[in-house]
Amino acid sequence: MNQERTKALTSLRTAKGQIEGIIKMLEDERYCIDISNQITAAQALLKKANILILKQHIHHCVKDAVKHEGGDEKINEIIDILEKVIRK
Template sequence: MNEEKKNAIKYLKIARGQIDGIIKMIENERYCMDISNQIIASQSILKKANSEIIKQHLSHCVKNSCCHDDIDEKLEEINTLIDKLMK
């Protein structure tokens, strides 16, 4: 497993812990703004995990496709992903 995937897993485990904590905060009727701030922190960690997966895709999948003449398909995938991220 490469470094990007290891980092993504690390971030996802952190996010999972944060989400479990958020659920407990809601169940314990904690202050709404504290809950919201924790949700924002979780979103940030998920973005980091996604960034690592995208890096892995570019440095491995796209790079390998250049050698096999199917780069157009990979570029279209990246364009679709960028469109989703921009929404």
């Protein structure tokens, strides 16, 4: 597993723990602002993981596709993902 995937996995595992904590906070009827802050933190970890995965994809899959087969499909996949991310 390469460095980007390892870091993404760490971020996802941390986000998973945070989400489990958020669920418990809701069940315990904790203060709404505290819950919202934890949701924001979990979202930041998910975004970080997504960037790391996309970085790995560009450096490996897209780069190889451009060298060997033109890469148009891989480039269009990246554009589609970026459009989704930007719209959020």
